[in-house]
Amino acid sequence: MAPLSDRQHDAFDNPAKMACREGNLRVLREAAYLLWEDGTRTRLRCDWCELMGATGERTIDLLEREGVLAPGGFVGVDLNPARIDAFRQRRPDLKWVAGNLYERLEAPELANVGVLNLDAYGEIGDPDGRGDFQLIRGLALRGVERFGEFALFWNQDLDSVVRRRNNSGQALRRHTEMVCKALKGCLPRRDLVSEMLLPEGGEERIDSGFVGVLGAFEIYRGKTKGHRMANLRIILR
Numbered sequence: 001m002a003p004l005s006d007r008q009h010d011a012f013d014n015p016a017k018m019a020c021r022e023g024n025l026r027v028l029r030e031a032a033y034l035l036w037e038d039g040t041r042t043r044l045r046c047d048w049c050e051l052m053g054a055t056g057e058r059t060i061d062l063l064e065r066e067g068v069l070a071p072g073g074f075v076g077v078d079l080n081p082a083r084i085d086a087f088r089q090r091r092p093d094l095k096w097v098a099g100n101l102y103e104r105l106e107a108p109e110l111a112n113v114g115v116l117n118l119d120a121y122g123e124i125g126d127p128d129g130r131g132d133f134q135l136i137r138g139l140a141l142r143g144v145e146r147f148g149e150f151a152l153f154w155n156q157d158l159d160s161v162v163r164r165r166n167n168s169g170q171a172l173r174r175h176t177e178m179v180c181k182a183l184k185g186c187l188p189r190r191d192l193v194s195e196m197l198l199p200e201g202g203e204e205r206i207d208s209g210f211v212g213v214l215g216a217f218e219i220y221r222g223k224t225k226g227h228r229m230a231n232l233r234i235i236l237r
């Protein structure tokens, strides 16, 4: 594996990306409990759903190495049908959905999803992304009803807004507000507010180049001078 990421060639296959995958599992172990079979948090009782790309198998390898998947409890989704066909041939024991996740939310393969790795690599603040994200609400609610919890990981490009002279910190704040609005009413006991996900003053830290964990975000960069990614991790319950 290359020591640094080159977004042109290995944006999804580098140590920073691997650490992010491991971070998702760590947060699931630390912050979720109803999604696990029992208090030992060794095996999930729900399905893990992931946008695959060419490298989603790195996630499957990690989850299988750690022995956390329920039998057949992985659903791989991708826009590219040929890619999904190839995955299905290699792993007929897992579930596969070809097409746009937002249009396939009622697919039977998604009925048991309690963890969604929405690893889309879109831009923070992209208006299309905002519309699509509203649709995730239904999937999250279904998970909360079924398991009492739903884990959402949403990985987006933080610095692409800078190209358009926007300010990354403010864009991340707006992104966070949008997430809270879209998930309003999903938590039975309280509503998410933006500062729960991105602490007050987080904008300035983001603008001064912060990398690391900030509130519910892991901000990371694979390549030294590449864009930062903002991976949001929320456990709804």
Ligand SMILES: C[S@@+](CC[C@H](N)C(=O)[O-])C[C@H]1O[C@@H](n2cnc3c(N)ncnc32)[C@H](O)[C@@H]1O
Residues within 6 Å of the ligand: 012, 021, 050, 051, 052, 053, 054, 055, 056, 057, 058, 059, 077, 078, 079, 080, 099, 100, 101, 102, 117, 119, 120, 121
């Ligand atoms: C960054 S890759 C996923 C990387 C992978 N999760 C990993 O850990 O290496 C993103 C993939 O998501 C797919 N994708 C993006 N939006 C999608 C959508 N709405 N429905 C289905 N697949 C989507 C793209 O085709 C792309 O292949």
